Amino acid sequence: MARHALVLDGVSRAYANGVRALGPVDLVVPRGRFLAVMGRSGSGKSTLLQCAAGLDRPTGGSVRIAGTDLGGLKETALTRLRRERIGFVFQAHNLVPSLTVAENVALPLLLAGGRVPDAPVREALAVVGLAGRAADTPGRLSGGQQQRVAVARALVTAPEIVFADEPTGALDPLTAQDVLALLRRAVDTEGRTVVMVTHDPAAAAWADSVLFLADGLVADTLEAPDARTVLRIMRGLVEAERAAA
Ligand SMILES: Nc1ncnc2c1ncn2[C@@H]1O[C@H](COP(=O)(O)OP(=O)(O)OP(=O)(O)O)[C@@H](O)[C@H]1O
Numbered sequence: 421m422a423r424h425a426l427v428l429d430g431v432s433r434a435y436a437n438g439v440r441a442l443g444p445v446d447l448v449v450p451r452g453r454f455l456a457v458m459g460r461s462g463s464g465k466s467t468l469l470q471c472a473a474g475l476d477r478p479t480g481g482s483v484r485i486a487g488t489d490l491g492g493l494k495e496t497a498l499t500r501l502r503r504e505r506i507g508f509v510f511q512a513h514n515l516v517p518s519l520t521v522a523e524n525v526a527l528p529l530l531l532a533g534g535r536v537p538d539a540p541v542r543e544a545l546a547v548v549g550l551a552g553r554a555a556d557t558p559g560r561l562s563g564g565q566q567q568r569v570a571v572a573r574a575l576v577t578a579p580e581i582v583f584a585d586e587p588t589g590a591l592d593p594l595t596a597q598d599v600l601a602l603l604r605r606a607v608d609t610e611g612r613t614v615v616m617v618t619h620d621p622a623a624a625a626w627a628d629s630v631l632f633l634a635d636g637l638v639a640d641t642l643e644a645p646d647a648r649t650v651l652r653i654m655r656g657l658v659e660a661e662r663a664a665a
Pocket residue numbers: 435437439440441442459460461462463464465466467468
């Protein structure tokens with residue numbers, strides 16, 4: 421079993437118009453770690469996440485998920501890897517409105533083929549505190565509850581890694597804490613690995629470490645973050661940018 425959930429080796433992403441959105445970036449995320457990625461708007465956070473998750477192909481370097489080099493995979497194999505070995509949580513939770521809560525959680529298992537056993541779905545919903553809402557449609561749930569369903573869906577396949585892009589961006593601070601606590605729990609009790617893009621220092625403080633991006637490059641890292649130190653580093657990055665302008 422590969423020791424690291426995610427390894428980026430000199431990953432860069434340039435666009436045809438000459439914009440270098442990212443890199444080169446080196447990054448190692450061991451299994452069972454919670455990493456937050458921060459940086460100002462346009463610093464390359466989403467680009468990093470998309471390349472790391474196999475949603476976008478880097479223009480340089482390599483990405484390995486649990487030892488598998490994504491660059492060596494054809495599109496169908498990459499799609500299967502994303503479906504079976506990666507969990508996703510986005511700001512807009514992307515639940516299917518016409519399916520029930522349980523069916524939404526079961527979706528990644530269904531897409532993997534075969535009969536979907538009830539137990540993992542029931543268990544995933546119980547973990548996020550929504551066992552009683554399995555038969556509801558998402559529209560009957562609050563935004564926070566919907567995001568908890570999205571977390572259950574991301575975890576139901578027991579993925580190698582979960583990528584979360586601003587998972588609490590649309591939630592009030594208390595509801596956000598519930599969702600962050602679920603991600604933290606998945607790391608602490610199930611040994612999952614989480615990489616989360618966020619703008620919120622309080623959200624980043626739930627992680628084990630923070631990666632700060634500026635202009636597509638790693639500008640700083642912080643272990644055992646607290647919100648105040650995260651904010652101080654972010655302020656420093658803004659000032660450095662102003663001074664350079
Ligand atoms: N398709 C594209 N074509 C050209 N440039 C792009 C494209 N997508 C992103 N960029 C540029 O790449 C840079 C990084 O963008 P990215 O979306 O990764 O930043 P971000 O840190 O996630 O920003 P935000 O916090 O606003 O979501 C920006 O300068 C952006 O304008």
